[in-house]
Amino acid sequence: MASGNRKVTVTYYGMLAEKLNINSEELELPSGEINLRKFFVNKHPELKSFTFSAAVDLEYIDTLTEQALPQKIDLMPPFAGG
Amino acid sequence: MKNCFKEGAISPDFIATSIAHHQVKTQIGAHQIFLGQVRNDEIDGKQVTAIDYSANEELANKVFHEIRETTFEKFDLTCMHIYHSLGRVEKGEICLFVFVSSTRRKEVMQAIDYLVEEIKAKTPVFGKEVFEDETHVWKTNS
Numbered sequence: 001m002a003s004g005n006r007k008v009t010v011t012y013y014g015m016l017a018e019k020l021n022i023n024s025e026e027l028e029l030p031s032g033e034i035n036l037r038k039f040f041v042n043k044h045p046e047l048k049s050f051t052f053s054a055a056v057d058l059e060y061i062d063t064l065t066e067q068a069l070p071q072k073i074d075l076m077p078p079f080a081g082g
Numbered sequence: 083m084k085n086c087f088k089e090g091a092i093s094p095d096f097i098a099t100s101i102a103h104h105q106v107k108t109q110i111g112a113h114q115i116f117l118g119q120v121r122n123d124e125i126d127g128k129q130v131t132a133i134d135y136s137a138n139e140e141l142a143n144k145v146f147h148e149i150r151e152t153t154f155e156k157f158d159l160t161c162m163h164i165y166h167s168l169g170r171v172e173k174g175e176i177c178l179f180v181f182v183s184s185t186r187r188k189e190v191m192q193a194i195d196y197l198v199e200e201i202k203a204k205t206p207v208f209g210k211e212v213f214e215d216e217t218h219v220w221k222t223n224s
Contacts, residue, residue, distance in 0.1 A: 013138055014208030015220040055206075058141050074138050074206075078222035081137075081166055081207030082118040082178045082198065 006031070008070050010040075014077045019046050034064040040075060052077050086146045087139060087168045091175035092117075100163060100181060110160050110183045114190035116198050118178030120171050128213040132172045133221060138206040139168075149200045157193040159184045164197070166207060 006029035017023050027043075036054040041047050054061060055074040064070065088096075097117070104110060123130045146164055153162060160183045167177040180197055184190045202223045209221040 011138070013206065014136060014210075018220075055138070055141050058144055074141060076138060076206045077208060077220065079202065079204070079206055080209035080221040080223055081135075081142075081205045082202045082223065 006069060008073050010073045010075065012075050014080075016047065016050060016052055016075055016077050019050065020044055029064070029070075031066070033066045036062060036064060036073070036075075047075075050077060083143045083147055085139075085143055086164045086166055087137065087142070088165050089167075089169050091167060091171045091177065092165055092179045094176070096165075097176070097179055097181075100179075104161070104183055107160060107183070109185060111185045112187035112190045113181065113183045114187075114194040116178070116180040116194050117176050119176055120173050122173040123211065125211065125213075125219060128215070128217075130173060130211045131214050132170050132212045133177065134170045134210040134212055134218070135166070135168050135177065136208050136210075137166075137168060142166075142205050142207060145205050146201070149197065149204065153182075153193055153197050153200070156196065157182075157184070157189045158186070159189060159193055162193075162197070164201065166201075166205070170212070 008027055008029060009024055010027050011024040012020055012022060053076050056064060056070045057072060104113065120133050150162055163181040165179040171177045180194060182190045182193045182197065210218040211221045212218045
């Protein structure tokens, strides 16, 4: 189990930020493996009906390993570029 | 990391100047350009008048870099440029400019298709479709 600090900055983008009415927040993650969708839907039930992806320290990831000590998590709605 | 974003619409003058800059690269025999333009879709009876783009810029520029590297590995290209708008782009204006060059035409034709699909699928860019009454809906790529 990771023994370090699991404090992260979470940034919400696009329609997620609009829905939650926040752009970012500081969170202390629990220990152990974390399914990011489950974790954030539990924290913000308003996100349940939204499709979103997560990036942890600039890598697209669905599940945070038990050992991970991330600095930042980005939660993003479906992309709309081009 | 190169910044691929430009504030506002990508002007025809900017595109023309980019083309002109390649005239000194005389080993090039073929260019291919993709231009994404804001379309005035009708949604629930309302006309889209603009798209307001935002992005996870740091991650998007990293993804653009990775897409560029992969595209250079897959195709025999001389050069490649990607520009995407941020902020408000009015209907009819250009929001994406992708420009590839090579000695031969088949490489650029295949590369541009690959590049545009990769950009749309992997780059964290978000868009609000803004109506004439300034209400909006969020756009998602199909």
